[in-house]
Amino acid sequence: MSLDLDIASVADDPARRELDDRLEGLWPEFMRHDPVSALYYTDCKDAFPEHALVAVDRATGEPVAHGFSVPFSFDGDLADGLPETGWDWAILRAAHDRLRGGTPTIVSALEIAIRPDLRGGGISARMLAAMRENVTRLGFTDLVAPTGA
Numbered sequence: 001m002s003l004d005l006d007i008a009s010v011a012d013d014p015a016r017r018e019l020d021d022r023l024e025g026l027w028p029e030f031m032r033h034d035p036v037s038a039l040y041y042t043d044c045k046d047a048f049p050e051h052a053l054v055a056v057d058r059a060t061g062e063p064v065a066h067g068f069s070v071p072f073s074f075d076g077d078l079a080d081g082l083p084e085t086g087w088d089w090a091i092l093r094a095a096h097d098r099l100r101g102g103t104p105t106i107v108s109a110l111e112i113a114i115r116p117d118l119r120g121g122g123i124s125a126r127m128l129a130a131m132r133e134n135v136t137r138l139g140f141t142d143l144v145a146p147t148g149a
């Protein structure tokens with residue numbers, strides 16, 4: 001059975017912020033102690049609300065998944081690859097741009113998390129498609145997902 005999902009950003013629907021709070025605990029414990037993730041996730045819904053997507057089951061009104069991305073400036077050639085420092089690099093770059101007034105040129109996917117009872121049903125693909133559509137709607141052409149060493 002495929003869920004009828006309504007996927008929107010926190011910027012487009014501020015009520016999604018509270019719905020997303022009900023999805024706490026989806027991350028592995030070790031990620032909760034990563035200093036760079038703490039830099040981003042402490043205020044991501046305030047700093048980048050247009051990049052915080054929350055999926056809600058239309059039938060129940062319950063949140064089922066979220067997806068986070070972050071915009072940042074990048075003047076390199078994507079064909080040459082991204083730095084090998086992974087998402088730490090993307091988060092730090094986005095934080096730097098936000099504090100210094102930099103102009104983002106690309107967006108990095110950071111996370112798609114799904115309620116455990118709904119995993120394996122294709123929701124991640126739907127969230128990634130929504131993330132791509134959102135990035136395009138916001139005027140960006142590139143969505144990357146850097147991996148690290």
